[in-house]
Amino acid sequence: EGVLVFAAASLKTALDEIAAGYEDTTRHEVTISYAASSVLARQIQAGAPADLIISANEDWMDVLQGEDLIEVASRVDLLGNGLVLIGAQDTEPTEIAVGLDLITRLNGGYLAMALVDAVPAGIYGKAALQNLGLWNDVEGQIAQTDNVRAALALVATGAAPLGIVYRSDAIAEDRVGVIGTIPEKFHPAIIYPAALTISSGPEALSFLTYLQGDEAQAEFLRQGFSLPEG
Amino acid sequence: MSLSIRLQHQLSDLALDLDFDAPSGVTVLFGRSGSGKTTVVNAVAGLLRPAAGRVAVDDWVLFDTGQGIWLPPHRRRLGYIFQEGRLFPHLTVRQNLNYGRWFAPRGARRESPDRVIEMLGIGHLLDRRPAMLSGGEKQRVAIGRALLASPRLILADEPLAALDDARKAEILPYFERLRDEVSVPILYVTHSAAEVARLATSVVALQAGRVVRHGPASEVLADPSVAPAGVRAVGAVLQVRVAAHHDDGLSELEAGGERLFLPRIPHRIGDELRIRIPAQEVILSSRRPEGLSALNVLSGQVDTIRAGEGPGAIVSVRTPAGMVLARVTRRSVAALGLRQGSPCYAVIKTVALAPQDVGGRVVAP
Amino acid sequence: MSLSIRLQHQLSDLALDLDFDAPSGVTVLFGRSGSGKTTVVNAVAGLLRPAAGRVAVDDWVLFDTGQGIWLPPHRRRLGYIFQEGRLFPHLTVRQNLNYGRWFAPRGARRESPDRVIEMLGIGHLLDRRPAMLSGGEKQRVAIGRALLASPRLILADEPLAALDDARKAEILPYFERLRDEVSVPILYVTHSAAEVARLATSVVALQAGRVVRHGPASEVLADPSVAPAGVRAVGAVLQVRVAAHHDDGLSELEAGGERLFLPRIPHRIGDELRIRIPAQEVILSSRRPEGLSALNVLSGQVDTIRAGEGPGAIVSVRTPAGMVLARVTRRSVAALGLRQGSPCYAVIKTVALAPQDVGGRVVAP
């Protein structure tokens, strides 16, 4: 009875809200375990009793799929997200494009990002910087954190002048200002894939369906997520 | 019950190498500081594993490197009174006293705690912890703890050194009782000649880890060269019978038909005792003395005269009561013209016989 | 230098309340186990903060609750020999010995380490750690450590109890020298009458935390009711001068025109000494004795006869050499017809005067 959802930690605010709505309407219980996508994937590999996984990382979902741990048919790209360049609260917004004066803006300080080779937000951010032709210039000035929120905190506390984080994270942090959104063409599509595990019950499918419904999607959008095209 | 000890062991700069059989009763170990007394006791207790050797009480082998026998300390049924007390700091005096009793086998002879507590004068301390005791109080509790463990072998390492004389005099008879009545073998370390004389069935003198002399207490005490505390401890041990108790506080003893008086002793008429007569408390006289305050005069003949170191000599006098030793100056020997076979009188002060010199009962040596 | 001590303090069931001034020299504290001796010493050392009181050496106030003075222990310039040793386990014997010297002020009188080490016989132990010492060895190191700290006040809590007689005899003169030559005040706890007699300038008898008797050693020792180890410790102290050393190993002393012989002593001719004559070593005679091995006979008159407990009596005899005490039986008093004023002879065995009964030099009391 009930659905056990393994979800990427960055989904917490939105997903809690939506799950509460689902429980109200269906009287079915949804339990959500939030952790880093890598942790969730490994736990499913180790036989975790999860019914549904929502990852922030397509690679990990591919791994699970390769090991036949998810119902391939149920896999969907549930959400998208955007990357933003943030700075202090009062920073002037500007357009993010090739030739951005990032170095000047850093003014010797650090650019806060999630781990650029490990954490999805960091990987996307690195790709964007490369495509913007900025990577080689700033590579030595990046402060990497273990998750996006920590990067956000660096900027929020003034430790780092600038940072690259998910739009969904930046949106509710009062102490930072969004300088600009990084156009999607500069980085691979940010996808949150979702899928039922092979051990899931029928209830899980119902919740997954609910997540794709209007009510849920409206909430996601409100939290700064986007809906994947297609 | 006899105690047999053979040990070989090397300490930092002491080579322990000894072998002796002690008869039933109290075996006193003496020797100067650092001669290995505590080490021997520890080996008997099983706290130190000697390189080679054998320790047995009668045919009960505590350890034997030859046979590969090694009883762990807790199976040796010991009452070890440590030189440094070693009370359990987390237990009250009462719990310390009871500790050994918890582990004593059911059928073991049981000492009465009340009696031991009273003898040691520690009744008012029972609820304290060791940190709140004085030095002497600690040692008394340590003695009680060992005695109440119903031991089959008592190891006492200078048990009375920290106590005042009055307390010593109270506790000594208890060890005598253990020796005589309960016949628990006792290995006893002491520096005190009086304790040796009263308690020792046999005496083992150690020097640098080796036995330099071993024999019955009376023999070793009569030998100025090894007596525990030097020449001052030399003395004779007489076997006597209590003949009468007089109203003026004196007790009359009989030995080989001779009478001896000494301050009232607690024994019953007819009891057999042994008393130590320190050689230096004996005056010799060439004629029967008169008008002297000393009440005890034994007549006899000079047996031997051994000139000690210094100005003194030890004169043995054969009397009907037994051999008596006197320590006198060589000048006096000359003045009195003493020679082997000379008739002479041994004068012993009544009060010079200290209570600790009077032992409880005669033990067959 | 005089030591003045006033203390009030409550321990679990001991109420300490005492007040005494001790003259320069050695002040001996005695009393039964648990009477508060160590507690007093700790208060003087500053290890215990008494509820009220004052301790001063001359006008150097160590603490005074009235004036709010409290010197911490390390400013008191002590040489404290603890009842339980308290050697530093992590330091070698040498380092233990040197510990106090590190902190002694530059100008302080310095004891020669070599001399102290030799006297204590610990030269071969210098590189060991305390865990590898025997009980007596530990105590000797503890004594050395205190002496080498260049103390201005020595506190010794039963310093010799763990030692054998021969070693005691070697160490006692050292305390005498400290007392006489260096005039460091010494507060000394002991149960031994011989130590009291040799060392004590004054004696303070404690009972349940209170002073029951306080006075010069000779006085307290002559009083059977408080003598440290009971009646057997009663004795007279005579002041004598070394008159001659004889070839046969005897030394001749002179006191008030009378001659006394005793085994050879190390002092020089002309030296003034004090010697303790234990009451129980003295025999009384109503006529001049003849043919006796005892070489020392003093004639005099009976001064007082105090009947003690039991069968004995203490008879004081006024002799030209000074007052001599004899402990005899009441029966002998009657037999000899002794009364106040009776002429009589005090017979003292030459060899009965133990080496530890002979003190180094006379100190003005």
Added chain:
Amino acid sequence: MGWLGPAEIEALRLSLRVSFWATLVTLPFGIFVAYALARWRFPGRQVLNGLVHLPLILPPVVTGYLLLLTFGIQGPLGGPLAELGIVFAFRWTGAALAAGIMAFPLMVRAIRLSIEAVDPKLEQAGATLGASRLMVFGTVTLPMILPGIIAGSILAFAKAMGEFGATITFVSNIPGQTQTLPSAVYAFLQVPAGEAAATRLVIISIVIAMSALLLSEYVGRRVAKRVAGS
């Protein structure tokens, strides 16, 4: 605690339960291992010592990952144990296991130091009085090391209350099952505007751990007084 939501109260209760059992169950092992390390010489002693310390040295995530591999349902220990009905994976028992293992080195260290401070001469005295090794331990050593045991236990309890990395990696972050206070804090920290809630939970952790600490000081001091007998 009106200002705590039901999920937070749940997390608090779970954390207390997990820490309590983690401490209680590890304690006998802790005492045993501490004793063995302090007083016995045996081959493999240093290996044991090293093993005990591993959780301290490894990043907690690694420990959690190793636990997952070992005690997961498909793990070499997890499988057999599951057949016996003992399941750790994704249960609060697993959280307790993780917490216990993370706290173990601290507990062992504290107890071991106190064992080493007991004078073997007193244990010898016990032996001469007839007490077997075990009885000597029970009547002399154990009472004398009580302060160390209390200190070690409380330290372990506090550590268990704060344990996060290994726990979330091993048993995930399932509300009501494995979501301990620190996991809940983590989840809140991952989302925008979660700080207020996180702060609330942190304060609760602090209050509880401090109370335990104060209690341990008090008890430890009383016991130490008894043991020192002064």
Added chain:
Amino acid sequence: MGWLGPAEIEALRLSLRVSFWATLVTLPFGIFVAYALARWRFPGRQVLNGLVHLPLILPPVVTGYLLLLTFGIQGPLGGPLAELGIVFAFRWTGAALAAGIMAFPLMVRAIRLSIEAVDPKLEQAGATLGASRLMVFGTVTLPMILPGIIAGSILAFAKAMGEFGATITFVSNIPGQTQTLPSAVYAFLQVPAGEAAATRLVIISIVIAMSALLLSEYVGRRVAKRVAGS
């Protein structure tokens, strides 16, 4: 170490440096605080005790975040210190600060227990021989607690080697500056197929920490022998 990339060797060297300095610099404070807690009674003693233990109780991320708030460039301590030229933010010194603070409670506990095991009677004996409080500490207490100090230091060193959460949150993960071994391990664990590299680094950590441990056992035993004098 041919099988380690230059970045990994860099991380290893940094971890050693960070842990070494974290231990060394905290040690005097650790001894002081342990002594104060063990032997002095003063108002605020329990508060100090609590403060010292906080890093143990708090999830490391929280500690890192608090460090960021306090020692960040704009933090109440970080600002003034920066003016004095002492900067922690994004420096290896910050990593050492984080590691030191996380290890501090372990160090203090170990030292404190060993101080409490020193018989005050020996300290008294030192005082009667003319040593002032400080000298008694230096000549009696300190040498006797050396085993505890060594134990505590190695424990702290090991903990510092494994510290991750607080470090990455406070000073992030800047290769060559603040990327310690655990950060590198974490990064590898985040990506599928990163396990081999992570395992390699973990093994290195283990070898180092075990060597330290063995060394501490050896040194500690020798010192203890000297101190016990047997």
